[in-house]
Amino acid sequence: MADPAIFLTGTGTGVGKTVVGCALAAAWAARGLAPRVLKPAESGCERRGGVLHPTDAWALREAAGDARPLDEVCPYRYVLPLAPAHAAEQEGGPPDLDRLLGMIAALRGRPGPLLVEGAGGLLVPLSPDVQMIDLARRAGLRLVIAAPLGLGTLNHTQLTVRAARAESIPVAGIVLSDLTGEDTPAARRNPGAVRELCGAPLLGVLPYLPGIGEEIRRGAGPGTPAAARLAGAAGRLDLGMLGNT
């Protein structure tokens, strides 16, 4: 099987994509696989000394131990917390699909896993006539769908899988992330329900990791306790479904 090359999407914003992405990247890095990451567009960036700091892209790059400059890891950055297409209306040009496809193709040409994190969910506008799903489809990457473990996930997860299917995008798997650690009826029933309803593999449940958001924002580079925590959590997932790891 080839190296993993995945487009990490989610059922929305704040559903656990970046934490799942950091966990995958940390697990691959711990195995010496030299993962590369791309966050094509990030909005809601902080301005730091005249430079826009993309929190997700930075966290992913650290977890992967990917030394490429941030401009290559996150080529389109915006301050406004809006869909990239809409932030771009007030902050310069929108992401250029062909440029992004070229970047992804170049990254795929190198050995090692590739992880591309979308912004929001699949139907988020990237530019006036392009949605995130178009980028995933044109890039030819398989999807990993991150979704919360708890109540409300069954509808959103199925909608996301159906949207992918409608565009013939293969779904490598779904990861349910435990955002709260609460032992609820939904948290117990949903993994089985996702298997029954979605017709796509469930890679597993990423366990609740208290404080992980802050840890990845501080940097979970290879060798750090945070990286070990993330890689340990990723050990609960069936990573073999993603490729040669």
Ligand SMILES: Nc1ncnc2c1ncn2[C@@H]1O[C@H](COP(=O)(O)OP(=O)(O)O)[C@@H](O)[C@H]1O
């Ligand atoms: N497995 C987890 N355990 C604990 N908290 C989590 C977990 N996954 C996500 N979170 C929390 O949810 C927040 C949003 O997750 P994030 O991965 O940034 O979502 P997205 O990338 O989809 O916007 C994180 O900053 C973190 O605080």
Ligand SMILES: [Mg+2]
């Ligand atoms: Mg994110």
